[in-house]
Amino acid sequence: MAERPEDLNLPNAVITRIIKEALPDGVNISKEARSAISRAASVFVLYATSCANNFAMKGKRKTLNAGDVLSAMEEMEFQRFVAPLKESLEVYRREQKGKKEARKDKDKKADSEEQDKSREEDNDDDDERMEEEEQNDEEEVDN
Amino acid sequence: MAAAAAVPGPGPAEAAAPGEEAAGAGPQGPARLARLPLARVKALVKADPDVTLASQEAVFVLARATELFVETIAKDAYVYAQQGKRKTLQRKDLDNAIEAIDEFAFLE
Numbered sequence: 001m002a003e004r005p006e007d008l009n010l011p012n013a014v015i016t017r018i019i020k021e022a023l024p025d026g027v028n029i030s031k032e033a034r035s036a037i038s039r040a041a042s043v044f045v046l047y048a049t050s051c052a053n054n055f056a057m058k059g060k061r062k063t064l065n066a067g068d069v070l071s072a073m074e075e076m077e078f079q080r081f082v083a084p085l086k087e088s089l090e091v092y093r094r095e096q097k098g099k100k101e102a103r104k105d106k107d108k109k110a111d112s113e114e115q116d117k118s119r120e121e122d123n124d125d126d127d128e129r130m131e132e133e134e135q136n137d138e139e140e141v142d143n
Numbered sequence: 144m145a146a147a148a149a150v151p152g153p154g155p156a157e158a159a160a161p162g163e164e165a166a167g168a169g170p171q172g173p174a175r176l177a178r179l180p181l182a183r184v185k186a187l188v189k190a191d192p193d194v195t196l197a198s199q200e201a202v203f204v205l206a207r208a209t210e211l212f213v214e215t216i217a218k219d220a221y222v223y224a225q226q227g228k229r230k231t232l233q234r235k236d237l238d239n240a241i242e243a244i245d246e247f248a249f250l251e
Contacts (some may be wrong), residue, residue, distance in 0.1 A: 032234040064197035109232040
Protein backbone atom coordinates (compact mmCIF):
# COMPACT_ATOMS: atom_id res chain seq x y z
CA MET A 1 0.00 0.00 0.00
CA ALA A 2 3.03 2.29 0.18
CA GLU A 3 2.71 4.98 -2.46
CA ARG A 4 5.61 6.87 -3.90
CA PRO A 5 5.11 10.58 -4.52
CA GLU A 6 5.38 9.97 -8.28
CA ASP A 7 2.42 7.62 -8.12
CA LEU A 8 0.17 10.11 -6.49
CA ASN A 9 -1.67 11.97 -9.15
CA LEU A 10 -4.84 13.98 -9.22
CA PRO A 11 -7.94 12.81 -11.08
CA ASN A 12 -7.66 13.41 -14.82
CA ALA A 13 -11.30 14.38 -15.21
CA VAL A 14 -11.03 17.19 -12.69
CA ILE A 15 -7.72 18.46 -14.05
CA THR A 16 -9.14 18.46 -17.57
CA ARG A 17 -12.20 20.38 -16.49
CA ILE A 18 -10.15 23.02 -14.74
CA ILE A 19 -7.95 23.44 -17.82
CA LYS A 20 -10.91 23.66 -20.17
CA GLU A 21 -12.60 26.28 -18.06
CA ALA A 22 -9.42 28.35 -17.95
CA LEU A 23 -9.08 28.40 -21.71
CA PRO A 24 -11.32 29.99 -24.35
CA ASP A 25 -14.07 27.93 -25.96
CA GLY A 26 -12.97 25.74 -28.80
CA VAL A 27 -9.45 25.27 -27.47
CA ASN A 28 -8.34 21.68 -27.03
CA ILE A 29 -5.60 20.06 -25.11
CA SER A 30 -3.50 17.11 -26.16
CA LYS A 31 -3.29 14.08 -23.92
CA GLU A 32 0.42 14.66 -23.40
CA ALA A 33 -0.10 18.27 -22.39
CA ARG A 34 -2.86 17.35 -19.97
CA SER A 35 -0.75 14.63 -18.49
CA ALA A 36 2.15 17.01 -18.08
CA ILE A 37 -0.07 19.56 -16.34
CA SER A 38 -1.40 16.87 -14.02
CA ARG A 39 2.12 15.86 -13.06
CA ALA A 40 3.06 19.50 -12.60
CA ALA A 41 0.09 19.90 -10.27
CA SER A 42 1.28 17.00 -8.12
CA VAL A 43 4.76 18.49 -7.97
CA PHE A 44 3.17 21.80 -7.02
CA VAL A 45 1.46 20.18 -4.04
CA LEU A 46 4.64 18.47 -2.91
CA TYR A 47 6.69 21.64 -3.24
CA ALA A 48 4.07 23.82 -1.56
CA THR A 49 3.78 21.32 1.27
CA SER A 50 7.49 21.36 1.86
CA CYS A 51 7.52 25.16 1.81
CA ALA A 52 4.55 25.38 4.14
CA ASN A 53 6.13 22.90 6.48
CA ASN A 54 9.14 25.16 6.85
CA PHE A 55 6.87 27.90 8.12
CA ALA A 56 5.21 25.51 10.56
CA MET A 57 8.58 24.45 11.89
CA LYS A 58 9.64 28.08 12.23
CA GLY A 59 6.54 28.59 14.34
CA LYS A 60 7.49 25.50 16.37
CA ARG A 61 4.28 23.79 15.33
CA LYS A 62 3.87 20.22 14.26
CA THR A 63 0.66 20.79 12.41
CA LEU A 64 0.59 22.54 9.07
CA ASN A 65 -2.11 25.15 9.04
CA ALA A 66 -3.78 27.29 6.41
CA GLY A 67 -1.56 30.25 7.22
CA ASP A 68 1.53 28.19 6.49
CA VAL A 69 0.17 27.34 3.06
CA LEU A 70 -0.54 31.00 2.35
CA SER A 71 2.97 31.93 3.43
CA ALA A 72 4.28 29.22 1.13
CA MET A 73 2.40 30.77 -1.79
CA GLU A 74 4.15 34.07 -1.21
CA GLU A 75 7.48 32.32 -0.87
CA MET A 76 6.88 30.51 -4.15
CA GLU A 77 6.06 33.81 -5.87
CA PHE A 78 2.37 33.04 -6.24
CA GLN A 79 1.27 36.07 -4.23
CA ARG A 80 -1.64 36.65 -6.55
CA PHE A 81 -3.15 33.41 -5.25
CA VAL A 82 -3.29 34.68 -1.69
CA ALA A 83 -6.38 36.90 -1.92
CA PRO A 84 -8.62 34.36 -3.71
CA LEU A 85 -7.37 31.65 -1.37
CA LYS A 86 -8.34 33.71 1.65
CA GLU A 87 -11.82 34.17 0.21
CA SER A 88 -12.19 30.46 -0.42
CA LEU A 89 -11.02 29.75 3.09
CA GLU A 90 -13.72 31.99 4.54
CA VAL A 91 -16.39 30.12 2.62
CA TYR A 92 -14.91 26.82 3.69
CA ARG A 93 -14.84 27.84 7.35
CA ARG A 94 -18.48 28.90 7.27
CA GLU A 95 -19.36 25.59 5.63
CA GLN A 96 -17.52 23.58 8.23
CA LYS A 97 -19.15 25.54 11.03
CA GLY A 98 -22.55 24.78 9.55
CA LYS A 99 -21.74 21.09 9.37
CA LYS A 100 -20.54 20.99 12.95
CA GLU A 101 -23.69 22.63 14.20
CA ALA A 102 -25.86 20.24 12.27
CA ARG A 103 -23.97 17.37 13.84
CA LYS A 104 -24.33 18.82 17.32
CA ASP A 105 -28.08 19.06 16.89
CA LYS A 106 -28.15 15.44 15.87
CA ASP A 107 -26.09 14.51 18.89
CA LYS A 108 -28.36 16.49 21.19
CA LYS A 109 -31.31 14.45 20.02
CA ALA A 110 -29.40 11.24 20.57
CA ASP A 111 -28.50 12.51 24.04
CA SER A 112 -32.04 13.02 25.23
CA GLU A 113 -32.94 9.55 24.08
CA GLU A 114 -30.06 8.05 25.99
CA GLN A 115 -30.73 9.80 29.26
CA ASP A 116 -33.14 6.98 29.94
CA LYS A 117 -30.25 4.57 30.11
CA SER A 118 -27.86 4.19 33.05
CA ARG A 119 -25.20 6.82 33.85
CA GLU A 120 -22.35 4.44 33.17
CA GLU A 121 -23.53 3.81 29.68
CA ASP A 122 -23.79 7.52 29.13
CA ASN A 123 -20.13 8.04 29.99
CA ASP A 124 -19.07 5.31 27.63
CA ASP A 125 -21.21 6.82 24.93
CA ASP A 126 -19.62 10.21 25.51
CA ASP A 127 -16.22 8.73 24.82
CA GLU A 128 -17.47 6.95 21.73
CA ARG A 129 -19.07 10.09 20.47
CA MET A 130 -15.86 12.05 20.87
CA GLU A 131 -13.96 9.50 18.88
CA GLU A 132 -16.67 9.54 16.30
CA GLU A 133 -16.45 13.29 16.03
CA GLU A 134 -12.74 13.11 15.45
CA GLN A 135 -13.26 10.54 12.76
CA ASN A 136 -15.98 12.61 11.26
CA ASP A 137 -13.64 15.57 11.19
CA GLU A 138 -11.21 13.44 9.26
CA GLU A 139 -13.90 12.36 6.87
CA GLU A 140 -15.31 15.84 6.49
CA VAL A 141 -12.02 16.92 4.94
CA ASP A 142 -12.67 14.82 1.93
CA ASN A 143 -16.20 16.02 1.46
CA MET B 144 -17.67 9.90 -9.69
CA ALA B 145 -15.56 7.90 -12.13
CA ALA B 146 -12.51 9.60 -10.72
CA ALA B 147 -13.49 8.72 -7.19
CA ALA B 148 -14.05 5.09 -8.07
CA ALA B 149 -10.57 4.88 -9.52
CA VAL B 150 -8.87 5.78 -6.25
CA PRO B 151 -7.54 2.76 -4.44
CA GLY B 152 -7.16 3.22 -0.77
CA PRO B 153 -8.73 5.07 2.10
CA GLY B 154 -12.35 4.44 2.94
CA PRO B 155 -15.69 4.78 1.20
CA ALA B 156 -16.31 8.07 2.98
CA GLU B 157 -13.25 9.63 1.45
CA ALA B 158 -13.93 8.27 -2.01
CA ALA B 159 -17.55 9.34 -2.03
CA ALA B 160 -17.18 13.07 -2.02
CA PRO B 161 -15.66 14.63 -5.13
CA GLY B 162 -18.64 14.02 -7.41
CA GLU B 163 -20.88 16.25 -5.35
CA GLU B 164 -18.65 19.27 -5.44
CA ALA B 165 -17.59 18.70 -9.02
CA ALA B 166 -21.25 18.78 -10.01
CA GLY B 167 -20.96 22.52 -10.27
CA ALA B 168 -22.94 23.32 -7.16
CA GLY B 169 -21.70 26.25 -5.14
CA PRO B 170 -20.32 29.66 -6.05
CA GLN B 171 -18.13 30.12 -9.12
CA GLY B 172 -14.97 32.14 -9.04
CA PRO B 173 -12.36 32.45 -6.31
CA ALA B 174 -14.65 31.60 -3.43
CA ARG B 175 -15.80 28.27 -4.83
CA LEU B 176 -15.36 24.99 -3.02
CA ALA B 177 -12.51 22.71 -3.96
CA ARG B 178 -12.97 20.49 -6.98
CA LEU B 179 -9.92 18.40 -6.38
CA PRO B 180 -10.63 15.60 -3.93
CA LEU B 181 -9.12 16.53 -0.59
CA ALA B 182 -8.25 12.88 0.07
CA ARG B 183 -5.80 12.82 -2.83
CA VAL B 184 -4.26 16.14 -1.91
CA LYS B 185 -3.89 14.87 1.64
CA ALA B 186 -2.15 11.74 0.36
CA LEU B 187 0.42 13.94 -1.38
CA VAL B 188 0.94 15.98 1.79
CA LYS B 189 1.49 12.80 3.79
CA ALA B 190 4.10 11.66 1.28
CA ASP B 191 6.45 14.26 2.75
CA PRO B 192 8.41 12.54 5.53
CA ASP B 193 9.00 15.86 7.32
CA VAL B 194 5.31 16.60 7.67
CA THR B 195 3.75 15.40 10.91
CA LEU B 196 0.20 16.64 10.58
CA ALA B 197 -1.79 18.95 8.39
CA SER B 198 -5.03 20.63 9.39
CA GLN B 199 -8.14 20.17 7.26
CA GLU B 200 -7.95 23.83 6.37
CA ALA B 201 -4.37 23.48 5.19
CA VAL B 202 -5.33 20.61 2.89
CA PHE B 203 -8.25 22.61 1.58
CA VAL B 204 -6.12 25.69 0.83
CA LEU B 205 -3.56 23.48 -0.89
CA ALA B 206 -6.27 21.97 -3.05
CA ARG B 207 -7.58 25.39 -4.06
CA ALA B 208 -4.05 26.67 -4.67
CA THR B 209 -3.38 23.71 -6.95
CA GLU B 210 -6.51 24.49 -8.93
CA LEU B 211 -5.36 28.08 -9.34
CA PHE B 212 -1.96 26.77 -10.40
CA VAL B 213 -3.50 24.53 -13.06
CA GLU B 214 -5.53 27.46 -14.42
CA THR B 215 -2.46 29.66 -14.47
CA ILE B 216 -0.13 27.23 -16.19
CA ALA B 217 -2.78 26.30 -18.77
CA LYS B 218 -3.31 29.95 -19.65
CA ASP B 219 0.42 30.69 -19.79
CA ALA B 220 1.03 27.69 -22.03
CA TYR B 221 -1.83 28.68 -24.28
CA VAL B 222 -0.01 31.89 -25.20
CA TYR B 223 2.56 29.71 -26.96
CA ALA B 224 -0.10 27.72 -28.77
CA GLN B 225 -1.56 30.97 -30.02
CA GLN B 226 1.86 32.06 -31.25
CA GLY B 227 2.00 28.82 -33.19
CA LYS B 228 -1.50 29.57 -34.50
CA ARG B 229 -2.84 26.39 -32.95
CA LYS B 230 -6.05 25.75 -31.09
CA THR B 231 -4.72 22.69 -29.38
CA LEU B 232 -2.47 23.02 -26.39
CA GLN B 233 0.52 20.76 -26.81
CA ARG B 234 3.27 19.48 -24.58
CA LYS B 235 5.81 21.84 -26.12
CA ASP B 236 3.65 24.84 -25.18
CA LEU B 237 3.91 23.72 -21.61
CA ASP B 238 7.65 23.21 -21.86
CA ASN B 239 8.03 26.69 -23.29
CA ALA B 240 5.98 28.25 -20.52
CA ILE B 241 7.95 26.43 -17.84
CA GLU B 242 11.23 27.56 -19.27
CA ALA B 243 10.15 31.15 -19.75
CA ILE B 244 8.35 31.84 -16.50
CA ASP B 245 10.26 32.20 -13.24
CA GLU B 246 7.49 30.92 -11.00
CA PHE B 247 7.56 27.61 -12.84
CA ALA B 248 11.25 27.05 -12.31
CA PHE B 249 10.52 24.44 -9.65
CA LEU B 250 9.09 22.24 -12.41
CA GLU B 251 12.27 22.02 -14.40
